[in-house]
Amino acid sequence: MIPYIEGLSAANWQKSSRTARHQSLVQLEHALAAQENREPCLVELDPAGDSPYDGRYDPETKTIHITEDYVKNNTPYQAVHTLLEESRHAYQHDAVLKNDSSRAENEEQFNDWKMAYTGGKLSGKPDLEKWQPVEVDARKSANQGVVEMYGESSDGVKEIFDLQQDTYRDESGELQERARQAVAETYAAKQIAPAMLGLGNDTVEPSLKEGYDHDQSYGF
Numbered sequence: 001m002i003p004y005i006e007g008l009s010a011a012n013w014q015k016s017s018r019t020a021r022h023q024s025l026v027q028l029e030h031a032l033a034a035q036e037n038r039e040p041c042l043v044e045l046d047p048a049g050d051s052p053y054d055g056r057y058d059p060e061t062k063t064i065h066i067t068e069d070y071v072k073n074n075t076p077y078q079a080v081h082t083l084l085e086e087s088r089h090a091y092q093h094d095a096v097l098k099n100d101s102s103r104a105e106n107e108e109q110f111n112d113w114k115m116a117y118t119g120g121k122l123s124g125k126p127d128l129e130k131w132q133p134v135e136v137d138a139r140k141s142a143n144q145g146v147v148e149m150y151g152e153s154s155d156g157v158k159e160i161f162d163l164q165q166d167t168y169r170d171e172s173g174e175l176q177e178r179a180r181q182a183v184a185e186t187y188a189a190k191q192i193a194p195a196m197l198g199l200g201n202d203t204v205e206p207s208l209k210e211g212y213d214h215d216q217s218y219g220f
Helices: 010-014 019-036 068-072 075-096 107-122 132-149 153-165 174-196 206-209
Strands: 042-046 055-058 063-067
Touching: 019 068, 019 075, 042 068, 042 107, 055 075, 063 068, 063 075, 063 206, 075 107, 075 132, 075 153, 107 132, 107 174, 132 153, 132 174
Parallel strands: 042 063
Antiparallel strands: 055 063
């Protein structure tokens, strides 16, 4: 269940200042983190053009970044959807850090998360990045969240879903399968490299504990 935040209703958002809107997003992230038994992320607004992503989760700093354009918008839907999507990445990452497979739907999903957050994340492959299992899961979670909050018939929610129809087309599931395989191959290569240098798995574990480098942040 998505926690109720008064400032995120469409009517209240429209009459709120940008600072108040930002604070409402922060409140939602804190409420979600409390539900999920994890530390809340910082929520920062990025100036338009500063990042190629409208939203992203940085595992190293435990920060959710959202383009400030979404907070300037007089409707809350895109900002809330982005917060929910990046918060889901924080949830995935926290499950991996705690090695808690019970937080995933099944063992396969948890293994997908673990590979992504320990070296398998795709970068530089724009045709597949958005089909990585962690991204598909985060979009699905955010979609369910905005429907719960605003209703499927809401114009703002319909607009988000219409945009996704244009951007994410994979009726056969081929792209998702290719992305899953690419993540597995990238992960395997990262694990093999230390072994070839005569190093043990100890060299891999710190990245799991500390998070990725900044160029491996998640989100679109």
